[in-house]
Amino acid sequence: MINETALLESPALRNSVLDRTDVLDRVKALSLLPDGMHVTTAMVAAYFEVAVKSLESVVEDHRKELEASGYQVLTGTRLALFKRASGIQSRSRSLALYSRRAVLNVAMLLRDSEVARQVRVYLLDMEYLARTQPVDNPAPAEADTLDARIDQRITHILGKTVVPMFNALIETSGEHRRELIELRADIENVERKLCWHHRRLAALEGDAPADNVRSTLKAMTWQAFERHVADLLRRDGCTDVVVRQARSDRGIDITGRTADGRTVAVQCKNRSGRWTVPSADMQKFAGAARVVDRMDVALFVATCNFSHEAEAIAKLSGVITVNRDELEAWSAGVRLEALR
Incomplete structure (x- = not known):
């Protein structure tokens, strides 16, 4: 079994496990830039909870290895194009970017980060399981x-x-x-x-997943339902997702940002049977999300359908409705178009 010391010391061993970037999110959520592929030096330092200087020291000592795993420094035209595409506002003449593989590589080099140590432990556990499980032709x-x-x-x-x-x-x-x-x-x-x-x-x-999803949603409390919707937002690339878990008069249950930086407000309604979302609820949420807080994306997610009046108000105010059927499809794996 590969041990942590060998991982810290051997570039070949580190290279052999660089594809297991999913361990990063298992230890701690890694926020990405709007392009969905890169993070900056400051973001990597924040993830590992270390000073930027500590990270820069690792890069200086292992630059060739990190470049092979996706680390790069943009300047000139490439930097200008990237800033324009990602919306980054910076006057710096250069920008260091890390791919997820490069971030994992850093985790195998940082000795004084508890988060990096946890990533290594998780990585080694997964590698051990992969090596020790029998390999048979599947039935x-x-x-x-x-x-x-x-x-x-x-x-x-x-x-x-x-x-x-x-x-x-x-x-x-x-x-x-x-x-x-x-x-x-x-x-x-x-x-x-x-x-x-x-x-x-x-x-x-x-x-049939629809049946499974439907029964699972039906069994949820309103608190569990809000957490479920928050998880769907994160799965579709949203960051800074916060579940308020409070019955406030403003009607916004969840806030966050899409992968491209747009602000998101969500109202969740967990109702069963033939109940429909009334126009009064839609008016309250539309006023809070679109007028008071001026959110870029306003989602009203319900385990039921919407009344005709509520649908009309949603269209006029720019609120995106997610009814029962759309919620089940979203929960089953289909990405929500509004979050793309």
């Missing part, structure tokens, strides 16, 4: 499960990495802008079809 049922997991993984990569990359390219492209937009639409279509395929496969196996 047919196991193969289907594996296919479903691959579909979900591809969908995650498309939504978290490929689509944000196209967003950044579209912002900085002139001549090929239309072609890139069309290609992004094709990628998003593939993502939707994979989600549909996963749900259909599960349904054919007698485990």
Whole structure:
């Protein structure tokens, strides 16, 4: 079994586990820039809870290794294009960027960070399990499960990495802008079809996710429902997600930011049976989210449907409604269009 000391000392061992970047979010949420792929020096230092100077010292000592894992310094035209695409406001003539692999690489080099130590421990535990589990040809049922997991993984990569990359390219492209937009639409279509395929496969196996999701949502308290919606926001790339867990008169239950920096306000209604969201509730939320707090994205998420009056008010005020069917699809893995 690889031990922590060997990991700290051996570049070859570090390189062998660089693909396991998911351990970063398992230890602590890693916020990314709007492009969905990079973080700055200050963001990496904040993640590991160390001084920027400590991080810069690691980069100085291991620059070639970190560059191989995705570390780069932008200057000149590349920096100008990146600032324009990401919305970063800075007068600096250079900007250091880290990919997720580079951040994981830093975790294997920082000796005086408790967060980095936790990442190493988690990484080593996962590596041990991977090495000690028997490798057999999966049975047919196991193969289907594996296919479903691959579909979900591809969908995650498309939504978290490929689509944000196209967003950044579209912002900085002139001549090929239309072609890139069309290609992004094709990628998003593939993502939707994979989600549909996963749900259909599960349904054919007698485990329809809609039924499972519906029963799970029905059993939630209003507090659990708000936490569930917050988790969906985070899954779709939102940051700074805060669940207020209080019945305030203003009607905003959750706040956050989309991956591209837009502010988000969410109202959650956990109702069952034939109950519908009335116009009065929609008016209160629309006033709070769009007029008082001036949020960029206002979502009204409900486990039921909306009355005709409530739908009309939502359209007039720019509130996006998520009814029961849309919530079930969102919970089953389909990304919410408003958060893209």
